[in-house]
Amino acid sequence: AQSVTQPDIHITVSEGASLELRCNYSYGATPYLFWYVQSPGQGLQLLLKYFSGDTLVQGIKGFEAEFKRSQSSFNLRKPSVHWSDAAEYFCAVGVRSNQFYFGTGTSLTVIP
Amino acid sequence: DADVTQTPRNRITKTGKRIMLECSQTKGHDRMYWYRQDPGLGLRLIYYSFDVKDINKGEISDGYSVSRQAQAKFSLSLESAIPNQTALYFCATSDSRTSGANVLTFGAGSRLTVL
Numbered sequence: 574a575q576s577v578t579q580p581d582i583h584i585t586v587s588e589g590a591s592l593e594l595r596c597n598y599s600y601g602a603t604p605y606l607f608w609y610v611q612s613p614g615q616g617l618q619l620l621l622k623y624f625s626g627d628t629l630v631q632g633i634k635g636f637e638a639e640f641k642r643s644q645s646s647f648n649l650r651k652p653s654v655h656w657s658d659a660a661e662y663f664c665a666v667g668v669r670s671n672q673f674y675f676g677t678g679t680s681l682t683v684i685p
Numbered sequence: 686d687a688d689v690t691q692t693p694r695n696r697i698t699k700t701g702k703r704i705m706l707e708c709s710q711t712k713g714h715d716r717m718y719w720y721r722q723d724p725g726l727g728l729r730l731i732y733y734s735f736d737v738k739d740i741n742k743g744e745i746s747d748g749y750s751v752s753r754q755a756q757a758k759f760s761l762s763l764e765s766a767i768p769n770q771t772a773l774y775f776c777a778t779s780d781s782r783t784s785g786a787n788v789l790t791f792g793a794g795s796r797l798t799v800l
Contacts, residue, residue, distance in 0.1 A: 582725070607788070616689070616775060616791035617728075663727065665789075673718075673789060675728040 575600045579664055579676035586654050587684050594649040594679050596664030605667035606647040608638055611678075612660045620662075623647065634658070659683045688712045689792035691776050697798045704763040706795045708776030715781050717759035718789065719743075719751060722773040731774075734759055735781065766799045773797075 576599045586592055598604060605624050609617040621632025628640040638649045647664060664676040689710045698704055708717065716735050720728040730743030732751040740751060748770060750762045763770055774795045779787035 577727075609791075614793075616793045617777075617789075618791075619788060622788060665728075667787065673730070675720075677725055677727040 575604070575666060575668055575672075575674050577664055577666055577674050577676040579662075579679050581679045582677070583680045583682070585682040585684060588656050589653050592649075592651045592654045592658070592681070594662050594664075594681070596647045596649065596676060598645050598647065598664075598666045598674075600645075600666060600668060602668075603642060606638075606640060607665040607667065607673075608632065608636070608647070608649045609663045609665060610634075610660050611663065617663060620649070654681075654683055656683045656685065687793065689776055689778055689790055691774075691792035691795045693795060694793065695796045695798075697800065698766055699800050700765075700767055702766050702799075704766050704797065706761045706774055706776075706797070708759045708761070708792060710757050710776075710778045710790075712778055712780070712790060713756075714778035714790070715756060716779045716787060717753065718777040718779070719749075719759070719761045720775045720777060721745060722775060722794070728775065731761065763797075766797075768799045771797060771799045 578597045607622045608620040611617045620636050621630050623630050623640045631637050636651050640647050661678045661680050663678050667673050692707045718733040719731040722728050729745050734753045737753050752760050776792040777789040
C-alpha cells in the first residue's frame, strides 16, 4: 500500500536559520510528489511539485525540494527561514492521477 | 473571491443531526474531492468525483454521503452526525485536462464540531 511518512511531527528553528523537512514515500513506481503548506485557519497551498526531470525543484516563497529515488525521499528545504514560514507542512504523493496520499504533517515554529 | 469556497466555515452540531457541507468552485475543474483532517493523521480522502455522474468512495466514506449537483458544486452530508466526525473538512479540485498529474486546489476548510 502507498504511504507517506513525515518523521518530524514538530520542528523549531530560529529565524534566519536553514530548514529541512523530511518526507519518505512508499510506492512501487515514481509517484508525483508535492509539498503543501497550511497556515492557521487556511486551506492548503501548493508550495512545489515534482513530476519528472530535474530532481531539484523550486517552489514559491523560496522553498525547494529534492527528489532522491534511491532513498524514496522528497525533502523540503529553505536556506533562511522567515517568521511568516511558521505553519504546517504536508508532503503528498499522487498515483494513477486520481489518488493522493498525504503525510501526517510537520508543524514548524519559528523563533525570533 | 476564493476559487474554492466552502460553507459553512464553522459549525457546531449535536449527535444525530444531519449536516451538509457545501463546496463550490470557479476554476472550471472537473474533479472534486472531500478530505478530512485530524490532528496527527494528516488528510484522508472521503469521496471524490470525476464529473457530475461519477462518484467514488475514498478510504473513509462510512457515515458520509456526497452529491455532485453540478460541475462546480460538490456537497458532503453527514446523515446522523457522531462525535468522532468532529474534524476539519476540506474540499479540493483538480483539472484532468492539464498535463502531468492533477494538482489539488483546496478550499479554506470547514470546521465541524459534533457534541
